[in-house]
Amino acid sequence: MNGFERELEERLVRYARVDTQSDERSPSSPSTAIQLDLARMLVAELTEIGAAEVQLTEYGVVLATVPATREGAPVIGFLAHVDTAPQFHAVGVKPVVHRGYNGGPIAFADAPGLTLSPESSSHLAEKIGHDIITASGTTLLGADDKAGVAVIMTLARHLLTNPDLPHGAIRIAFTPDEEIGRGVDKRLPKDLGADFAYTLDGGAVGEIEYESFSADGASVKITGVSVHPGLAKGKMVNALHLAAKIVTALPQATMTPEVTDGREGFLHLYEQRGSAAEVELNFILRDFERDGLAAKGELLRAVCAAVQAGEPRATISCEIRPQYRNMRYWLENDMAPVELARAACRAEGIEPVSVPIRGGTDGSRLTEMGVPTPNIFTGMQEIHGPLEWISVQDMATATRVCLRLTELAATPG
Ligand SMILES: [Zn+2]
Numbered sequence: 001m002n003g004f005e006r007e008l009e010e011r012l013v014r015y016a017r018v019d020t021q022s023d024e025r026s027p028s029s030p031s032t033a034i035q036l037d038l039a040r041m042l043v044a045e046l047t048e049i050g051a052a053e054v055q056l057t058e059y060g061v062v063l064a065t066v067p068a069t070r071e072g073a074p075v076i077g078f079l080a081h082v083d084t085a086p087q088f089h090a091v092g093v094k095p096v097v098h099r100g101y102n103g104g105p106i107a108f109a110d111a112p113g114l115t116l117s118p119e120s121s122s123h124l125a126e127k128i129g130h131d132i133i134t135a136s137g138t139t140l141l142g143a144d145d146k147a148g149v150a151v152i153m154t155l156a157r158h159l160l161t162n163p164d165l166p167h168g169a170i171r172i173a174f175t176p177d178e179e180i181g182r183g184v185d186k187r188l189p190k191d192l193g194a195d196f197a198y199t200l201d202g203g204a205v206g207e208i209e210y211e212s213f214s215a216d217g218a219s220v221k222i223t224g225v226s227v228h229p230g231l232a233k234g235k236m237v238n239a240l241h242l243a244a245k246i247v248t249a250l251p252q253a254t255m256t257p258e259v260t261d262g263r264e265g266f267l268h269l270y271e272q273r274g275s276a277a278e279v280e281l282n283f284i285l286r287d288f289e290r291d292g293l294a295a296k297g298e299l300l301r302a303v304c305a306a307v308q309a310g311e312p313r314a315t316i317s318c319e320i321r322p323q324y325r326n327m328r329y330w331l332e333n334d335m336a337p338v339e340l341a342r343a344a345c346r347a348e349g350i351e352p353v354s355v356p357i358r359g360g361t362d363g364s365r366l367t368e369m370g371v372p373t374p375n376i377f378t379g380m381q382e383i384h385g386p387l388e389w390i391s392v393q394d395m396a397t398a399t400r401v402c403l404r405l406t407e408l409a410a411t412p413g
Helices: 004-016 035-048 122-127 143-161 188-192 239-249 290-310 336-347 362-368 392-410
Strands: 052-056 062-066 076-081 096-098 132-134 170-175 196-202 214-223 266-274 278-287 315-324 375-377 389-391
Touching: 004 132, 004 143, 004 392, 035 052, 035 062, 035 143, 035 170, 062 143, 076 143, 076 362, 076 392, 143 170, 143 196, 143 389, 143 392, 170 188, 188 362, 196 336, 196 362, 196 392, 214 239, 214 290, 239 266, 239 278, 239 290, 266 290, 278 290, 290 315, 315 362, 336 392, 375 392, 389 392
Parallel strands: 076 170, 076 196, 196 375
Antiparallel strands: 052 062, 062 170, 096 132, 132 389, 214 278, 214 315, 266 278
């Protein structure tokens, strides 16, 4: 036992209390200025523990270096994101530590009736005796991804206070706006300057992930014909009716998030805005393969075209834009970073598992931009909701795996 637990707990609790929710609707970068509160805190803490080249970039990323203690080792990057998910309440998070978990249901002070239990969260049954951190019932916790931040900060502090440990240069990056897909500025790969990197943004202990979704976004705009309803006969074209036709023509029983898992992709309508005159439908398209993703785009276009053909007086447009691509396309050409993380897991007595991520990470974009960046577990569970929890001991395991990884990379053979 090397005392990571107390430090990790203290860091996560402290970081989780800082509001950092991102906002997809905001055009600014970072999308919310509150994210900089945590970024500035991390700059101060990195400086205090003696990290080098500590910097807050103009695009809102905290960068720092743990200088090498061995020559010739690769430069490894570690990344985590400071923002929390926009999908659930994330203001005024009150972290609660449930010490020495007894295996029963966990109650929430601010939400009577809400319980977290091994029945509803399968990994919890494995954590008897662990210290479990949750929020208080009305917000998410934000272990996604402040657990990653806490792990990287603890790793950095440990390496900086133990200069006899062998490792190459380590580059640290704390990004904003990962949850809204804007965490990787085009300047980041060069500024990071790592040979390869890892995001600390994964779930269960042992997960080393190198496959993410490939992702597109789509906007369908429908312009009807607006006429006074009393004088509308033969003239009005109601955009809301056309939107409903498009939505119902799409395969809801086979291709939506709520009916797919594993390697299946989906087409997800996440927002509908507008009026009889004009409607906008916003979708995300997800698939593990380029072909499957393209097919989903074609399906959406075909449905729009069919509805348009049935009502030539309306104008229906369908714009599809790329978001990120499955990082496997690049990582499978050189699995060394993945194998290194797996070796570090095994050295810590953990059997690594690789499951495809039904989402993306900053690593998806970074990998596409030339910095191979698989994802390492932190222990976080039930993210983006009030039941979010993490085991302090799992975070300590993640920290030990990262520590071992830096050592293995500096001592080949
Ligand atoms: Zn995350």
